[in-house]
Amino acid sequence: xxxxxxxxxxxxxxxxxxxxxxxxxxxxxxxxxxxxxxxxxxxxxxxxxxxxxxxxxxxxxxxxxxxxxxxxxxxxxxxxxxxxxxxxxxxxxxxxxxxxxxxxxxxxxx
Amino acid sequence: xxxxxxxxxxxxxxxxxxxxxxxxxxxxxxxxxxxxxxxxxxxxxxxxxxxxxxxxxxxxxxxxxxxxxxxxxxxxxxxxxxxxxxxxxxxxxxxxxxxxxxxxxxxxxxxxx
Numbered sequence: 001x002x003x004x005x006x007x008x009x010x011x012x013x014x015x016x017x018x019x020x021x022x023x024x025x026x027x028x029x030x031x032x033x034x035x036x037x038x039x040x041x042x043x044x045x046x047x048x049x050x051x052x053x054x055x056x057x058x059x060x061x062x063x064x065x066x067x068x069x070x071x072x073x074x075x076x077x078x079x080x081x082x083x084x085x086x087x088x089x090x091x092x093x094x095x096x097x098x099x100x101x102x103x104x105x106x107x108x109x110x
Numbered sequence: 111x112x113x114x115x116x117x118x119x120x121x122x123x124x125x126x127x128x129x130x131x132x133x134x135x136x137x138x139x140x141x142x143x144x145x146x147x148x149x150x151x152x153x154x155x156x157x158x159x160x161x162x163x164x165x166x167x168x169x170x171x172x173x174x175x176x177x178x179x180x181x182x183x184x185x186x187x188x189x190x191x192x193x194x195x196x197x198x199x200x201x202x203x204x205x206x207x208x209x210x211x212x213x214x215x216x217x218x219x220x221x222x223x
Contacts, residue, residue, distance in 0.1 A: 001169065006152070009150070031210075033211065033212075041216075042200060042214040042215065042216055042217055043153065043200070043202075043212075043214045044214070045211040045212065045213070048210070048211060088152060088153065090153075092210065096141055096160070096204065096210055097143075097155060097158060097168070098155075098212065099155075099169075100145075100152040100153040100154070101152055102150060102151060102152040103152050
């Protein structure tokens with residue numbers, strides 16, 4: 001079945017440094033979604049990308065969908081302590097189901 | 111956040127006992143999902159529903175069953191709990207919008223001793 005791999009598993013950064021997490025799918029995706037889960041919380045939807053090569057920005061967050069629709073990345077510029085949490089990518093298919101990556105846990109040192 | 115509640119929020123049970131987790135939504139969303147979350151595995155789909163009485167298996171369905179008799183309720187049952195089913199269980203819902211985002215409930219922490 002479809003597999004979605006995400007790296008790195010953990011990332012420690014100093015506040016103000018940039019952060020990137022990468023997502024790779026074993027199959028071509030119809031869309032990719034990104035979620036954030038704060039410690040002790042539940043996943044919260046951030047964004048969906050649908051088009052090949054699509055780039056979307058939300059303030060300091062930049063999301064990219066690869067040309068082949070098999071990979072994606074999330075980049076955070078100048079991290080803040082409020083960015084702490086685990087970031088998940090999730091590959092979507094036509095059946096309204098998502099396959100989640102293992103997540104990248106971001107820790108920010110003030 | 112969408113109106114999704116899960117009950118119980120925490121449960122400790124013994125191996126071999128049946129356990130039912132409940133997910134309740136007030137958004138009238140068509141799709142409902144049960145995931146389990148374990149360290150290093152992200153979120154794995156157990157079962158999902160695409161309408162009342164319409165359910166299907168996910169990636170890790172062995173040992174679990176579900177039922178959906180009303181739009182707002184989706185039940186997950188562990189017929190005979192095992193220690194490998196110790197996990198955090200999340201329910202999620204999704205509507206019919208073009209952006210098929212999923213809304214997650216607060217989770218249930220289940221410990222099987």
